[in-house]
Amino acid sequence: MTDHDTSESTDDADHKIGATFRRLRQDRGMSLRELADMSGVSVGMISQIERDLANPSMRVLTALRRALNIPMQSMFNDDPAEGADNPPFVRRAARRPHIDLGPLQKELLTSGGNHNLQIMILTIAPGGTSGQTALSYPAEKGGLVLEGELTLSVDNCDARLAEGDSFVFDSALSHGFRNDSDRPARILWVIGAVQFDRHL
Template sequence: MTRAKRPGAEAVGPRSLGADLRAIRKGRKLTLTDLAEALGRSVGWVSQIERDISTPSIADLRRIAEILDVPISLLFGEATVSPEERGYVVRAGARRAMGSGANGLTEELLSPDLTDSFEVIHSTFAAYSGLEAPVRRETQEVGFVISGRLNLTIAERRFTVGPGDSFRIRGEYYTWDNPYDTPAVVVWVISPPVY
């Protein structure tokens, strides 16, 4: 007699380094060949890492993180998660740090992993922080302000957003600054994943 599988069990497996690397690489629009060439490795070697057949060394992980422009901490494991919660629940104390922390921006992954067609990020913009130059990503993004205020320039239009406000960026140049006394906390949904 076989045990019944819970609905959707096949769709969500445990987070793996390989799955996250594949999602980040694809989000950067890099092929296996592009990443292999940048690493000075074979396509087969990169493919084995992405399929969790091989484990890269710490030096390899540092180089991969550098090429993909992510913090190396993103490529290390996750907090202990019960089997029932893995792929479904992210506890507040178990979020993975994202981004570089530059410009006064601290980010954490709210999604269980990076294998979906979108990612959800918790961003904290420090008081008196900001981007020095506009950036543009090949993404669609929606932000929802939890607390604080944030100034945004999206496609040369300037906005100030506060608690309960939301905004969208569709592949346009944008910049942000927080010239206020308190941090701003924003939840972002980004598609495709960029971390």
């Protein structure tokens, strides 16, 4: 359960997240120190992530994304122009962008553009987790176990989920997940934006 596991990408659509974060940070004119101060992630860790020497945990990924004020879609380096021959509400299977986070792979299903609803497939390797520290931010999450098993923890309550099991929870509650099995788990993962006044 680390913030810096590494893994090779095996698909042309896969990409390490470092170059994307560096570009987004530089586009905003932010130094490493400024991003570190805003995100609570150390300068050293951000530098390693940007050079693809470390893979961020879900907690670190979320902290950096929120500090940069970018939607989830931006992390996938998705180019809407590449799908211009399709209706804007469609994502073709062959054009799904991927993110390689070592023991965790993210595959974007949501069509191009910014949306309040994000749909992904997470593939979690045996022993893979969401990170050492629990996640918590205003949104709603739900999903379906497509293959394998997943242990989901929400508000200090653990549930072991098997193929076909589904879930929905308020992600303002502390939460995380891990794959305790000996085979990969594939999860349909849905994140819906929540009005901030629900959490005031």
